[in-house]
Amino acid sequence: xxxxxxxxxxxxxxxxxxxxxxxxxxxxxxxxxxxxxxxxxxxxxxxxxxxxxxxxxxxxxxxxxxxxxxxxxxxxxxxxxxxxxxxxxxxxxxxxxxxxxxxxxxxxxxxxxxxxxxxxxxxxxxxxxxxxxxxxxxxxxxxxxxxxxxxxxxxxxxxxxxxxxxxxxxxxxxxxxxxxxxxxxxxxxxxxxxxxxxxxxxxxxxxxxxxxxxxxxxxxxxxxxxxxxxxxxxxxxxxxxxxxxxxxxxxxxxxxxxxxxxxxxxxxxxxxxxxxxxxxxxxxxxxxxxxxxxxxxxxxxxxxxxxxxxxxxxxxxxxxxxxxxxxxxxxxxxxxxxxxxxxxxxxxxxxxxxxxxxxxxxxxxxxxxxxxxxxxxxxxxxxxxxxxxxxxx
Amino acid sequence: xxxxxxxxxxxxxxxxxxxxxxxxxxxxxxxxxxxxxxxxxxxxxxxxxxxxxxxxxxxxxxx
Numbered sequence: 499x500x501x502x503x504x505x506x507x508x509x510x511x512x513x514x515x516x517x518x519x520x521x522x523x524x525x526x527x528x529x530x531x532x533x534x535x536x537x538x539x540x541x542x543x544x545x546x547x548x549x550x551x552x553x554x555x556x557x558x559x560x561x562x563x564x565x566x567x568x569x570x571x572x573x574x575x576x577x578x579x580x581x582x583x584x585x586x587x588x589x590x591x592x593x594x595x596x597x598x599x600x601x602x603x604x605x606x607x608x609x610x611x612x613x614x615x616x617x618x619x620x621x622x623x624x625x626x627x628x629x630x631x632x633x634x635x636x637x638x639x640x641x642x643x644x645x646x647x648x649x650x651x652x653x654x655x656x657x658x659x660x661x662x663x664x665x666x667x668x669x670x671x672x673x674x675x676x677x678x679x680x681x682x683x684x685x686x687x688x689x690x691x692x693x694x695x696x697x698x699x700x701x702x703x704x705x706x707x708x709x710x711x712x713x714x715x716x717x718x719x720x721x722x723x724x725x726x727x728x729x730x731x732x733x734x735x736x737x738x739x740x741x742x743x744x745x746x747x748x749x750x751x752x753x754x755x756x757x758x759x760x761x762x763x764x765x766x767x768x769x770x771x772x773x774x775x776x777x778x779x780x781x782x783x784x785x786x787x788x789x790x791x792x793x794x795x796x797x798x799x800x801x802x803x804x805x806x807x808x809x810x811x812x813x814x815x816x817x818x819x820x821x822x823x824x825x826x827x828x829x830x831x832x833x834x835x836x837x838x839x840x841x842x843x844x845x846x847x848x849x850x851x852x853x854x855x856x857x858x859x860x861x862x863x864x865x866x867x868x869x870x871x872x873x874x875x876x877x878x879x880x881x882x883x884x885x886x887x888x889x890x891x
Numbered sequence: 892x893x894x895x896x897x898x899x900x901x902x903x904x905x906x907x908x909x910x911x912x913x914x915x916x917x918x919x920x921x922x923x924x925x926x927x928x929x930x931x932x933x934x935x936x937x938x939x940x941x942x943x944x945x946x947x948x949x950x951x952x953x954x
Contacts (some may be wrong), residue, residue: 571893575929585895826932829892829917829925850914850926851906859906890926891936 502506546638546764550776552629552713553786554579555760557606560594561784561793562886566825567591567613569724574890577608577627578787580757581890586747587625587718598758599654599688601776607656607758616718616839624741625718625748626666627757630891632825633671633703633710633823637730638764639709641669647654649767650694651713652775656756657682662729662743665693666714668735671783675735677728679743690759692769698732707825713762716740717747788822791816792887796834796878803836803885807870809861814838815851816876817859824889827853830860834883839875848877858887892927892935894942896920901951913951916941 501515559578566575568591572583575592584590595609616623639647650667659682666677678693703710716723716773719741726738731759733739747755759775768774778786794803804817830853835845842865852858902912903926917925918941927935942948945948 571896573893575898709934826934827928827930829927829933829935831923831925849903849916850928853914853926853928887934888935 511636511716516833518801542609544765545773545869549763549782550778551631551635551764552579552760553790554603554783555758555775555781556757556777557594557608557760558780559787560606560627561787561791561795564594565591572887576792577606578791579890580598580608581628581630583611583624583626583628583714584666586616586620586623586720587746588612589747590617590618591719594854595643595758597656597758599656599690602654602759604758604774605874607756610717610747610755612748612753613755615750617747617750618745618750619718619720621720622720623718623720624723625716627715627717627755629710629713629760629762630670630709632707632891634705634707636703636711637705639703639711640768641698642672642700644699646697646699648694648697650692650763650765650772652690652692652717652759652761652763652765652767652772653757654688654690654759655682655715656686656688656754658685658753658755659747660685660743661745661748662712664719664741664744665691666712666715666716666740668710668712668714669698669701669703669710669732670766671704671708671710674698674701675729675730675733675740677740677742679728682745686754688756688801690769692772694766695769696732700732713760715757716744719744727798732833785822788820789825790888790890791821792822792824792828794818796881796883798878799880800839800877802839803878804860806874806876808870808872810870811866811868812863814862814868814874814876815859816862816874817857818885818887819857820887821856823855824887826889827855828858828887829853829891830858830885830887832841832883832885834881835860836881836885837877837879838862838864839877843879845879855889892917892919892938894945895940896925897938897948898922898935898950900939900942904953913949925951941949 593609728742729739804816806814846862
């Protein structure tokens with residue numbers, strides 16, 4: 499290895515080093531005036547994903563609504579793509595919140611607010627905030643090969659309970675996992691965490707639309723999940739080793755946990771080298787979220803919902819075509835009153851006829867409201883209503 | 892969908908006469924409902940299958 503050392507104009511120096519090389523190599527420096535962004539160059543040139551791997555990591559999209567109360571079980575409630583698994587660890591309210599770390603470019607966070615405490619955590623209790631990936635979206639990790647990539651997870655957290663928390667990567671396809679402890683140092687204060695994980699040379703991820711890989715943020719864990727030794731290397735999952743040391747976020751109704759700025763990078767980074775968060779436009783983020791959830795919300799009285807045709811005097815069949823094909827044939831529900839246009843505001847009942855990744859048909863029922871083969875416009879009424887299509891992982 | 896939150900599951904009538912039912916109506920403990928396609932890559936249907944595997948739980952046939 500040979501080097502050239504250049505003295506700084508007033509102090510210090512910069513060394514340019516050439517490693518062992520074969521043949522004749524040329525590096526051309528552009529004929530421009532400026533400063534090379536060396537501190538950022540690595541991720542600019544090496545980032546393999548064009549878009550952020552985590553969708554909606556800035557918590558901007560919340561199609562299902564901005565607040566849900568009384569949460570005692572698992573599911574997706576407010577912020578898109580952000581899931582909880584919850585069993586017997588208190589009652590919670592989820593909110594898309596505007597409390598964010600100052601000066602980081604985030605406008606929204608995901609707030610989990612304890613409303614009924616669990617002061618004595620049972621052995622089988624658990625509470626995890628989760629982000630799930632399709633296997634086909636993480637083939638670039640080369641998991642299960644000798645070239646498996648390291649992974650770094652970065653996020654902002656603000657929590658009432660200080661102490662040890664556990665972040666976990668979980669390979670759903672092969673039931674393998676790796677955990678890492680981190681510390682929330684100051685109560686109710688935004689802190690940025692950067693956690694790097696080893697690559698896993700065992701267990702390939704399925705190249706399909708199934709749930710293959712999860713980032714898990716433990717918030718509470720009974721002894722079934724915490725009585726062993728923390729698993730800090732990739733291994734077949736043993737529940738007792740997954741969340742050793744995890745504090746109980748549900749210990750008081752004064753407790754909150756906020757997250758924002760969730761990102762996952764291929765490679766090993768620390769708090770000084772982690773690439774900046776990739777901000778997407780709201781529209782781009784919404785479009786990516788719509789692969790997993792599509793909500794149609796009543797915004798105006800009598801706003802159109804879909805076109806339909808009469809089947810009988812009592813039934814018409816309508817269809818909704820997804821602008822973004824969904825991950826899987828979605829589940830469907832609707833709330834509030836849906837009516838046929840230019841009729842008395844009789845609320846229609848609905849039943850799904852067919853659900854596919856591309857479109858969804860519904861039989862709307864209203865006594866004597868239709869005629870066979872007539873064209874019908876289905877609309878919202880004057881009160882709050884929504885249609886939800888859900889194909890989440 | 893959390894399997895522990897499911898109250899009842901019932902098949903909906905088929906989209907065409909003579910066809911098989913391909914959708915189930917899932918009613919949750921709070922009486923909210925979801926129409927869930929009977930396809931394996933729908934995660935709600937996976938929850939329905941887990942719910943149905945518990946003794947005493949049955950997916951009712953369509954009317």
